[in-house]
Amino acid sequence: MNYIGSKRRLSAFIRSVILRTVAADGKSLRDCVFAELFGGTGIISRGFKPEVKQVIINDLEPYSYVLCRNYIGNHRPFDFREMIRELGSLRPQEGFIYQHYCAGSGSGRLYFTDANGKRIDAIRSRIEAWKVGGAVTDDQYYFLLASLIEAADKVANTASVYGAFLKRVKPSAQKSLALEPALFSVNDNGHLVFNQDANQLIHQIKGDILYLDPPYNGRQYGANYHLLNTIALYDDFEPRGKTGLRDYRRSRYCRGGQVAEAFEELIRHADFRYVFVSYNNEGLMDAPTVASIMSRYGRYELATTHYQRFKADTDQNRTHQATATTEHLHILVKDE
Numbered sequence: 001m002n003y004i005g006s007k008r009r010l011s012a013f014i015r016s017v018i019l020r021t022v023a024a025d026g027k028s029l030r031d032c033v034f035a036e037l038f039g040g041t042g043i044i045s046r047g048f049k050p051e052v053k054q055v056i057i058n059d060l061e062p063y064s065y066v067l068c069r070n071y072i073g074n075h076r077p078f079d080f081r082e083m084i085r086e087l088g089s090l091r092p093q094e095g096f097i098y099q100h101y102c103a104g105s106g107s108g109r110l111y112f113t114d115a116n117g118k119r120i121d122a123i124r125s126r127i128e129a130w131k132v133g134g135a136v137t138d139d140q141y142y143f144l145l146a147s148l149i150e151a152a153d154k155v156a157n158t159a160s161v162y163g164a165f166l167k168r169v170k171p172s173a174q175k176s177l178a179l180e181p182a183l184f185s186v187n188d189n190g191h192l193v194f195n196q197d198a199n200q201l202i203h204q205i206k207g208d209i210l211y212l213d214p215p216y217n218g219r220q221y222g223a224n225y226h227l228l229n230t231i232a233l234y235d236d237f238e239p240r241g242k243t244g245l246r247d248y249r250r251s252r253y254c255r256g257g258q259v260a261e262a263f264e265e266l267i268r269h270a271d272f273r274y275v276f277v278s279y280n281n282e283g284l285m286d287a288p289t290v291a292s293i294m295s296r297y298g299r300y301e302l303a304t305t306h307y308q309r310f311k312a313d314t315d316q317n318r319t320h321q322a323t324a325t326t327e328h329l330h331i332l333v334k335d336e
């Protein structure tokens with residue numbers, strides 16, 4: 001998924017800094033509980049999942065919970081081929097997505113072609129029916145939902161996020177939705193997945209390594225990915241305005257006047273020896289603010305890397321401009 005603030009391209013850098021810091025203390029990853037409280041797509045925890053004692057992952061957004069519940073929470077294999085095949089061959093259905101987010105229903109919105117909107121409805125309804133009827137386990141339910149969210153995102157008619165739809169259907173959105181299995185890695189250990197505000201969850205968990213990747217600007221994820229939440233929750237509500245927005249939870253990390261206080265609270269209450277914080281050099285908090293907050297609680301260091309970030313334009317062609325960015329990884333080894 002092309003996710004705002006995704007650390008996919010930075011994962012090798014983040015991983016190497018974490019490994020180096022933990023090893024310098026003579027600690028083995030195998031004995032560590034690794035927690036990530038702003039999980040997003042879960043890409044960083046996916047890398048650590050096979051190597052640590054346990055992963056704890058969390059995100060405020062329901063679609064992210066679905067992805068993390070599958071990619072991290074699922075760790076025992078099951079056969080999925082028949083389920084994916086059956087879902088992929090369902091007859092299209094005129095449900096909530098078609099009614100409110102496709103042009104053919106007269107909604108005035110063009111997030112999906114009519115054909116893809118009806119397929120999303122058919123697949124989503126069947127997954128729910130299977131769950132209600134006890135035909136799938138929780139593990140299978142989240143695996144199927146994650147597969148659908150990934151597939152729907154690939155054919156969404158947006159520049160990249162769901163804050164707006166394009167006026168004409170772009171080539172990738174014209175393709176027929178292809179339901180592919182959202183494969184997860186198999187391992188013996190169980191993991192924990194939460195859907196809470198990080199500042200609340202921090203009081204309920206403890207471990208060794210804490211990785212934090214909070215939003216760094218004013219773009220609320222709930223607004224920018226509202227349609228993925230609607231597919232994840234598939235509840236009944238009155239979509240609002242031109243984009244069919246739903247109510248969403250607002251994050252303090254996206255508000256200039258609140259972010260430093262929220263961040264300080266989080267670091268103070270973290271019952272973890274190693275804390276790593278990804279934060280962009282163009283963020284709402286500047287680097288000295290992050291450093292000064294973290295330094296209050298132990299030994300602080302900064303690791304940086306430069307990379308090319310692609311900014312999505314809002315035009316029809318989805319051209320992207322590369323900009324040079326410095327990514328900061330703030331390191332805190334907390335006092336015992």
Ligand SMILES: C[S@@+](CC[C@H](N)C(=O)[O-])C[C@H]1O[C@@H](n2cnc3c(N)ncnc32)[C@H](O)[C@@H]1O
Pocket residue numbers: 003004005006007008037038039040041042043044058059060061064196197198199213214215216221222251252253
């Ligand atoms: C920069 S993204 C994380 C991206 C992730 N590292 C990845 O590579 O996919 C920030 C995430 O924080 C989540 N978020 C924002 N405020 C939050 C809060 N108060 N508690 C928990 N999660 C929050 C957002 O939903 C979003 O997924």
